[in-house]
Amino acid sequence: MSLVSASTSSAEQSNSRLAESAKPILRAFVLLLAGALLWEGYKAMGQATGGTWPLTNVSLPVRTNSRSMPHVWDVIGALFRPARRGGEDLLLIILLRAALFTWRSAMLGFILGSAVGFGIGVLFTRSRLAERGLMPYVAASQTIPVIAIAPILVIWGGKLGLPNWVPVMVVSSYLAFFPVAINTLRGLRSPAPTAAELMRSYAASPTQELWKLRVPASLPYVFPALKVGASAAVIGAIVGELPAGMGQGLGRAILNFASSFSSAPEKLFASVVISALLGLVFVGLVSVFERLTVPSTSRHARKEPLGART
Amino acid sequence: MSLDSSAAISLRDVSVTFAGGAGGNVEALQGIGLDIQPGEFISLIGPSGCGKSTLLRVVADLLQPTAGAVSLTGKTPQEARQDRDYGMVFQAATLLDWRKVLANIELPLEIMGLDNVERQAKANAMLELVQLSGFSDHYPWQLSGGMQQRVAIARALVFEPSILLMDEPFGALDEMTREHMQMEVLNIWRSTGTTVLFVTHSIPEAVFLSTRVVVMSARPGRITDVIDIDLEHPRRFETREDNRFFQLLTEVREALRRVESES
Numbered sequence: 001m002s003l004v005s006a007s008t009s010s011a012e013q014s015n016s017r018l019a020e021s022a023k024p025i026l027r028a029f030v031l032l033l034a035g036a037l038l039w040e041g042y043k044a045m046g047q048a049t050g051g052t053w054p055l056t057n058v059s060l061p062v063r064t065n066s067r068s069m070p071h072v073w074d075v076i077g078a079l080f081r082p083a084r085r086g087g088e089d090l091l092l093i094i095l096l097r098a099a100l101f102t103w104r105s106a107m108l109g110f111i112l113g114s115a116v117g118f119g120i121g122v123l124f125t126r127s128r129l130a131e132r133g134l135m136p137y138v139a140a141s142q143t144i145p146v147i148a149i150a151p152i153l154v155i156w157g158g159k160l161g162l163p164n165w166v167p168v169m170v171v172s173s174y175l176a177f178f179p180v181a182i183n184t185l186r187g188l189r190s191p192a193p194t195a196a197e198l199m200r201s202y203a204a205s206p207t208q209e210l211w212k213l214r215v216p217a218s219l220p221y222v223f224p225a226l227k228v229g230a231s232a233a234v235i236g237a238i239v240g241e242l243p244a245g246m247g248q249g250l251g252r253a254i255l256n257f258a259s260s261f262s263s264a265p266e267k268l269f270a271s272v273v274i275s276a277l278l279g280l281v282f283v284g285l286v287s288v289f290e291r292l293t294v295p296s297t298s299r300h301a302r303k304e305p306l307g308a309r310t
Numbered sequence: 311m312s313l314d315s316s317a318a319i320s321l322r323d324v325s326v327t328f329a330g331g332a333g334g335n336v337e338a339l340q341g342i343g344l345d346i347q348p349g350e351f352i353s354l355i356g357p358s359g360c361g362k363s364t365l366l367r368v369v370a371d372l373l374q375p376t377a378g379a380v381s382l383t384g385k386t387p388q389e390a391r392q393d394r395d396y397g398m399v400f401q402a403a404t405l406l407d408w409r410k411v412l413a414n415i416e417l418p419l420e421i422m423g424l425d426n427v428e429r430q431a432k433a434n435a436m437l438e439l440v441q442l443s444g445f446s447d448h449y450p451w452q453l454s455g456g457m458q459q460r461v462a463i464a465r466a467l468v469f470e471p472s473i474l475l476m477d478e479p480f481g482a483l484d485e486m487t488r489e490h491m492q493m494e495v496l497n498i499w500r501s502t503g504t505t506v507l508f509v510t511h512s513i514p515e516a517v518f519l520s521t522r523v524v525v526m527s528a529r530p531g532r533i534t535d536v537i538d539i540d541l542e543h544p545r546r547f548e549t550r551e552d553n554r555f556f557q558l559l560t561e562v563r564e565a566l567r568r569v570e571s572e573s
Contacts (some may be wrong), residue, residue: 068349171532194400197372199396203391212417294408 005035028280036072042071070266075273078266089265095253095274102249103278105165106237110282111228117177117229118222119183125214126206131185142178146236151243164244171240176229183225187218209310223290230286231279238275250275314519315384318473318505319346319369324378325530326364328557338364340530342378348472351499353523357570362509366477370398382473393401394422396473397466401481403458405450405465412437415465422469438462439498450562456487463495467502473541474499476508480515489550490555492518496545511564517558518545525562527569535565 041069045054046064054062062068070078081090120138124131150171157167199209241251250271256270314320324342327335338361346352354362367373368380371387382390391395397418405414415433424432437443440460450458461481467473478489479495492515499506508515516523517539525535539558541549549555 186562192402192404194404195368195406196402197367198398198400199421201370201391201396202373202420202421203394208421212421213406216406220406 007066024055039069039072043071066242067265070269073254074266075269078264078270079273082269084093087139091204092268092274095250095271097255098248098250099272099274099278101284102234102237102241102251104229105168105240105249106172106233106282109169109174109236110233111173112169112174113173113176113233114180114226114229116173117180117182117225118128118183118184120177121188121218122210124181124185125210138178142172144254146171146175149242153240154245155241157244166247168237168240168244168246171297172233172236174238175232179228179232180222181223183221184218187221190221191217197302223286223294226286226290229284230282234275234279234281311461313379313381313384314345314382316347317345317381318348318350318383319507320363320379321345321346321572322367322379322383324368324375324380325366326361326368326373327376327450328420335415337530339368339375340532341535344524344533344536346505346507348383349483349503350507351496351508351519351521353508353510353512354526354548355510355516355566356526356531357528358511359568360526362526363477364531365526366475366507366509370396370475374501390473394418394469395471396467397471397477398461399462399466399476401476401478403450403455403462405458407450409450410446411442411450412454414450414461415468417465418469432468433464436468439467440464440494449478454487456491459483459491460494461500467498467504470502472505474504474506476506478509478511481511484538488512488515493521493545493547495505500544513559514550515540517554517555517562518550525565525569534569537561537565538565 041148042060042062043064048054051063066074069286079095080090083089083091083094096223120134124135132180148165153170154164157164157170171290188210195213195217196209199213238251238254241249242255246252254268254271254275257264257271261268313322314349316481321342321344324339325337326339328335330336342365344352344535353363356362364373369387370374371391372398380387382395387392390444393515406417409417412433414486415436419429419432429534434443437446437548440463442457442464442555444451450461463479480491481492495506496519498504506519508516508519518541523537524535525540526531526532527534531569537558541552541554541558
């Protein structure tokens with residue numbers, strides 16, 4: 001009987017769905033506000049006590065002067081001023097252009113990395129031998145720092161005569177593939193043994209078993225990993241741009257503003273904010289795709305992703 | 311003795327030995343011989359660990375016997391599986407939770423490559439048979455345990471197999487739902503003429519449903535008794551209050567007790 005009472009009119013449903021999709025935006029806004037308040041609160045406290053915790057002599061971990069911690073409004077203000085004295089473009093425009101440029105490599109890297117990660121998951125599900133032989137390499141790949149990999153790939157890419165965005169994309173995919181591979185493998189193995197027996201009783205081919213049973217069952221595991229992969233791909237692209245000598249991306253912008261940190265710290269903080277926003281938008285896009293693909297019932301059963309790289 | 315090729319299921323000297331760990335090899339089944347004629351309803355009953363489910367898996371070609379021969383309608387289990395001669399129902403309904411009820415029932419037909427129209431027609435007919443016509447657009451989690459199991463039965467029968475293999479299908483249901491489901495499975499059995507091999511823990515369930523009850527012993531799993539159930543068909547609610555029903559319950563119970571005291 002509860003089934004009857006649970007079905008509401010479609011108008012009501014679309015209304016509540018609208019409210020449902022507005023909720024995360026509101027939540028993000030509140031969190032941003034809280035973050036800004038904490039920042040300014042800490043700063044005000046430090047200014048009042050002269051750099052120590054209240055009523056103690058213990059000094060604060062980060063100095064609170066405007067050189068170390070510019071005011072939130074100064075950071076926002078910097079976004080809406082020209083980046084250089086006498087320059088035409090606002091810092092915001094320059095950073096957004098750089099973010100868009102970086103996002104292109106990150107997007108391609110994310111797609112490549114996810115495809116490779118998914119492929120590795122499928123291969124390892126089909127072959128225990130492949131898993132045993134290759135898993136150590138997959139795991140080891142993540143212990144090598146990106147700053148070591150990136151120049152190697154750039155040099156190789158240059159030797160092969162590839163355009164310089166190719167190695168950047170590969171660095172980005174290098175960070176994205178791992179969480180996708182690990183969680184795809186886990187998701188593909190998630191169906192109960194009886195579900196596999198059921199497919200066998202229908203004389204389903206291995207390919208049918210993969211696409212009708214294992215892949216749909218893996219999606220609640222794969223999507224959280226794709227979100228981890230999306231943000232990792234952004235980091236990979238930013239780091240990869242540096243040895244590739246690409247001047248238009250966020251990597252160069254961050255490096256430039258870091259070198260002038262002591263004179264204009266708010267510009268570095270502004271580029272950090274834009275980088276973070278880029279990651280958030282990317283992860284948000286994956287979430288939208290998830291909502292369209294996975295029915296909410298199986299999304300509820302999703303697990304935390306393994307192999308999230310920090 | 312050779313296999314009975316006219317039987318729905320024929321088993322000769324079937325043994326299954328699992329290569330064990332510390333305790334050495336485990337003999338799950340030993341010298342199983344049984345002929346099940348088309349249209350019979352056979353229950354396998356015995357203490358846990360007697361290999362009932364193992365036997366079902368051997369018939370279904372999900373497990374290779376170590377020794378002995380098996381045939382389904384004169385074919386090897388592998389041929390029978392590839393020809394989709396049997397449908398299978400497990401204790402857990404094992405529905406795919408991203409598919410709606412109708413799509414779950416269509417799954418085997420999809421694998422067989424039937425077109426959309428034919429699939430939906432067959433799946434809808436099965437939904438009607440298990441009395442869930444109004445629920446085709448529900449997700450499995452929106453249904454009760456009994457309803458989920460009815461969907462699983464519909465899915466097992468949708469490609470019209472001649473044999474239905476059921477592994478404790480009502481084991482997780484409450485007593486009321488269970489009795490209701492027993493009646494329903496008997497109705498389906500009579501209307502489709504399917505041969506049923508049914509694994510259960512419950513003596514009343516075995517007696518109420520079956521034409522014959524096969525009693526098994528544990529470690530190694532052997533057939534110790536085969537008891538004919540001569541209750542009138544169709545079985546009714548009142549059958550459970552029949553004197554003959556109680557006599558047969560006692561008979562099966564005594565057979566099981568002999569099994570227990572032996573081991």
